[in-house]
Amino acid sequence: MEELLKKWECVIGLEIHAQISSKSKLFSSSSTTFGAEPNENVSFVDAAMPGMLPVLNKECLHQAIRTALALNSRVHLVSMFDRKNYFYADLPQGYQISQFYHPIATGGYIKLEQEDGEKTIRINRLHIEQDAGKNIHDQSPKYSFVDLNRVGVGLMEIVSEPDLRCAQDVLEYVKALRSILRYIGSCDGDMEKGSLRCDVNISVRPRGSTELGTRCEIKNVNSMRSISRAIEFEFMRQVELIQAGGKVEQETRLFDATLNETRAMRSKEDAHDYRYFPDPDLLPVVITQDLVEQIGATLPELPNQKRKRYIGVLGLSAYDAQVIAEDAEIAEYFERAVDAFTQFVHPSAASSSPATSEPSKASSSDSKIIANWITSELFALLGKNNVEINACKARPEAIAKLVYLIDVGTISGKIAKDVLVILFDTGMDPEEIVLQNGWKQVQDxxxxxxxxxxxxxxxxxxxxxxxxxxxxxxxxxxxxxxxxxxxxxxxxxxxxxxxxxxxxxxxx
Incomplete structure (x- = not known):
């Protein structure tokens, strides 16, 4: 593998399908609740009954605009929906409503922090489309079944430029994009539930070449592990094929997670194969610049902004800043802990808002200690007990008090670890735990x-x-x-x- 990487380069572009966070579907009032019984969340519109007309969900539109702004994309004041025509059992209409000619947004970028510096991954476009249903083939030896619950669920398709060069680049990009989506609340990013799916377009070329090779698309890869393995397998397959005198054919492939290999699904279609044309049932989407600015004003501090503030203002290491800023709930937990510690040290001081870029009154050394307790000791307990940080009994204010008790010499760092275990299990006040167990540090x-x-x-x-x-x-x-x-x-x-x-x- 290493020898091949010296001679060959991988060129990768991604199409990320992110389910829009909304209570109802893109063009109907049907629920988007996950886990419902098959065909429970299906209306006449979803089932494509004659005479049923789609009506655009305004919340889905606003979420797409928020996402575009967070990705530094240009939001277009006029966009249109098109029909992408293909026949498949999970698509009752016989076409998918999508945006091809005039998407809601184009351009943009995501910056990745890597060891050798910052890498920019350009975004080609973001458009809105409806999801298809699900074919089920393992319920009967004779029949296949169709669940239409997902039909019409709103998706954002976020298409990157071919700026990615290896599986690690792709994983970092997907994590960064998912983090942004979660921060702004436009998608929960849950790959296990299918809320975030990835189509990987991959080609290979000799190192030093500027020409693009023939690409293959790996459809619907739905986990970080599968993304990595699919890319590694497909890279090897294409290189070995070319070296053996063969030719890579443009095609759509599926990744088999059991065998850890990709296999041909169908020849790759081009845009003209889908006979795109403007959907006659939907008017052009016309928005104002004022609306775009109003939505932009609601954006929170984004992961990269937080990371830079944590390093520059709070003095965290690049690693700790990245780990904490990557997840919105962890970042909020950390900032609440830092803010609470400030109140213990300066009880009369006004609380600084954790969501702003104002420096905390806690010193950088205190902030680093709090970060270390969260990313090491607390994370270990969360992982061991399979608990999310926002659901654990050890609240951020209690973590702050635990660090404060160490700071003033009430307990040692070693005893504090025992206190944290009880705190995690019970949610008790750290000071009470210390007193009940006779763990107060001897200073005499x-x-x-x-x-x-x-x-x-x-x-x-x-x-x-x-x-x-x-x-x-x-x-x-x-x-x-x-x-x-x-x-x-x-x-x-x-x-x-x-x-x-x-x-x-x-x-x-």
């Missing part, structure tokens, strides 16, 4: 000195070795003192007092 100098004297007396030979230059024994003494105090002595105080005691031994 005389009692700690007494323990240090005891440890040093019991380990006199080790003291002599330390004084003779074996400095690594210092850690042994610290560990022994912490063991004697059951981990409740202040580690910093133990270190300071132990150094003083050993220095006095050395002088004597």
């Amino acid at each position: 100098v005389s009692s700690i000195e007494a323990v240090i004297d005891k440890v040093l007396q019991q380990n006199a030979p080790s003291v002599e070795q330390y004084l003779a230059g074996k400095d690594k024994l210092f850690g042994f003494f610290v560990g022994s003192v912490m063991k004697e105090t059951k981990g409740l002595a202040s580690p910093s105080l133990v270190n300071d007092l132990l150094k003083q005691k050993l220095t006095s031994y050395n002088k004597s």
